[in-house]
Amino acid sequence: MAMLEVKNLGISFGGLRAVNGFHITIEKNQLYGLIGPNGAGKTTVFNLLTGVYKPDAGSILLDGKDITGEKDIEISKAGIARTFQNIRLFSQMSVLDNVKVGMHNHHEYSVLAGIFHTPKYKKEEALMDEKAMELLKVFDLADMAETNASNLPYGKQRRLEIARALATDPKLLLLDEPAAGMNPKETGELMDMIRFVRDHFDMTILLIEHDMKLVSGICEKLTMLNFGEVLAEGATSEVLNNPQVITAYLGE
Numbered sequence: 001m002a003m004l005e006v007k008n009l010g011i012s013f014g015g016l017r018a019v020n021g022f023h024i025t026i027e028k029n030q031l032y033g034l035i036g037p038n039g040a041g042k043t044t045v046f047n048l049l050t051g052v053y054k055p056d057a058g059s060i061l062l063d064g065k066d067i068t069g070e071k072d073i074e075i076s077k078a079g080i081a082r083t084f085q086n087i088r089l090f091s092q093m094s095v096l097d098n099v100k101v102g103m104h105n106h107h108e109y110s111v112l113a114g115i116f117h118t119p120k121y122k123k124e125e126a127l128m129d130e131k132a133m134e135l136l137k138v139f140d141l142a143d144m145a146e147t148n149a150s151n152l153p154y155g156k157q158r159r160l161e162i163a164r165a166l167a168t169d170p171k172l173l174l175l176d177e178p179a180a181g182m183n184p185k186e187t188g189e190l191m192d193m194i195r196f197v198r199d200h201f202d203m204t205i206l207l208i209e210h211d212m213k214l215v216s217g218i219c220e221k222l223t224m225l226n227f228g229e230v231l232a233e234g235a236t237s238e239v240l241n242n243p244q245v246i247t248a249y250l251g252e
């Protein structure tokens with residue numbers, strides 16, 4: 001069974017059909033890229049997959065479960081996590097707390113337990129601290145656990161965002177332009193990290209990216225969007241050599 005199976009997905013904003021007939025099948029453990037010119041609808045696809053927008057057509061199956069039209073919190077619980085094009089960390093919170101925010105989605109103790117710090121609450125908090133520190137170690141951020149997120153250099157903030165997304169224990173990780181604003185050295189490190197996340201966490205990853213070095217370096221399959229519709233899909237080299245893709249996007 002595919003990890004993500006999307007069929008005929010669509011949404012309009014006013015008179016604009018931003019995404020139309022979108023489809024994608026991503027197998028477990030795959031590293032998959034979504035490419036296309038500015039305004040093609042890539043982020044809108046992410047917003048549809050994560051419940052920010054409700055599709056007006058189509059279906060989304062995550063690991064066999066129909067999540068079409070579910071709210072974002074339900075979709076997060078079902079197992080889709082994402083990062084954003086513009087970094088969205090809690091800048092005045094510590095690195096550790098940023099990761100723990102991701103975990104809180106999945107822990108259900110009552111508000112009163114939180115206020116009165118009951119033994120159950122304390123136990124859960126201690127467990128979360130431990131898990132969050134383990135994640136930070138993997139991302140080489142453990143020595144900065146108490147630092148405010150805003151004080152991290154840019155490349156590390158991007159890494160922290162991915163760590164926070166993984167803290168929700170997802171089945172599918174969506175990365176929206178993870179290399180945006182990075183220099184070539186940082187992009188190279190990011191590529192290694194994305195591969196590592198896939199292997200170490202047994203993760204399935206869909207990423208939006210304009211950096212073709214990153215795309216051709218790590219994605220196994222690609223879907224190319226143009227004016228809200230799939231123009232090409234298949235193995236990365238096949239798509240990147242497709243004359244229509246070159247005309248519509250790469251030859252820009």
Ligand SMILES: Nc1ncnc2c1ncn2[C@@H]1O[C@H](COP(=O)(O)OP(=O)(O)OP(=O)(O)O)[C@@H](O)[C@H]1O
Pocket residue numbers: 013016018036037038039040041042043044045
């Ligand atoms: N909430 C919204 N209301 C109205 N129009 C929207 C909304 N969200 C997206 N759009 C429009 O939908 C189209 C697709 O936008 P989207 O951000 O998905 O493109 P993109 O492929 O991610 O572009 P980029 O590579 O520049 O990030 C654009 O024309 C955009 O203006």
